Amino acid sequence: MENATHSKIKLGISTCLLGQAVRYDGGHKLDRFLTETLGQWVEYVPVCPEVESGMSIPREAMRLVGDPEKPRLETIKTKQNLTQQLAGWAQRRVAELESEELCGFIFEKKSPSSGMERIKVYDEHGVPKKAGVGLWARAFMDHFPLIPVEDNGRLHDPGLRENFIERIFTMKRWREMVSAGADRGRLVDFHTRHKLLIMSHSTEQLKRMGALVAHSKDRPVDELFAGYLALLMGCLKLTATVKKQTNVLQHAMGYFKTKLSADEKQELLEVIGRYHDGYVPLIVPVTLLNHYVRKYDEPYLACQHYMNPHPVELKLRNHA
Secondary structure, three states: OOOOOOOOEEEEEEHHHHOOOOOOOOOOOOOHHHHHHHHHOEEEEEEOHHHHOOOOOOOOOEEEEOOOOOOEEEEOOOOOEOHHHHHHHHHHHHHHHHHHOOOEEEEOOOOOOOOOOOEEEEOOOOOEEEEEOOHHHHHHHHHOOOOOEEEOOHHHOHHHHHHHHHHHHHHHHHHHHHHOOOOHHHHHHHHHHOHHHHHOOOHHHHHHHHHHHHOHHHOOHHHHHHHHHHHHHHHHOOOOOHHHHHHHHHHHHHHHOOOOOHHHHHHHHHHHHHHHOOOOOOHHHHHHHHHHHHHHOOHHHHOOHHHOOOOHHHOOOOOO
16 A cells, blocks of 8 residues: 655644754754654744744743743743733734644744643742643644644654654545545545554544444534544544554454465464564564565555555654
């Protein structure tokens, strides 16, 4: 199955991660994985909340102060309150981004404006607590709750990186399907092709989504698609554990029960077992399954995005 898309995935990103010198100290936070590796499949839409909202380069350093749920953005030395300036700009910017059809956003870690989690918020005594969200990140996530987001720090974790990239490629396929025309038939086809991918995250969510699709005529199309997307994105955020992946691999093996020789069945069982026990990465049993898909021309697995959810060049399934 060919998963390549004709157009690149459009992702929002903190401008400094692309190497542009927009930080408070006139520096940047160039991330070469994002620009040189992932960038081969991505078109970035850069956003620097501080500069775009009218702040200078360089500028006084800032931090979050007060209530973690609704903090103020203040300069550290002069205590200038910049909350309204940035928040007002943020509301205009998220509205502008609606037309971009973003499939995800990558934030700068630890930033009081762009950090997506565990940002330091200082109380009245100057004591920090890692309980905040950057003002821009919060505005974006509130406005686009279903769009996948991550920060550049978390993307160094192989599991989180794979999960995020799997979600943005899925979102790209969703947007392409919707752009072709939001009708029930296309949704059935989309769901069918993503069944094993969904199963690798949650069998319970797969049942819920299957029931929604099966009774699709009971809802207006707009409501149906909105409900399905919410379930899909919520499901894919769940961790695809080794146990869940093993279940999917064994399920996929069932499609060859009348085709594989005794020796081939034993080999596949052994490889799946080695993956389950942590001796080989997921790419090993998936590669063997893909070999049998081609050898025996297995139609159902050939259309499953689980078999090739993202480009092999990203090596996302290579970690044990």
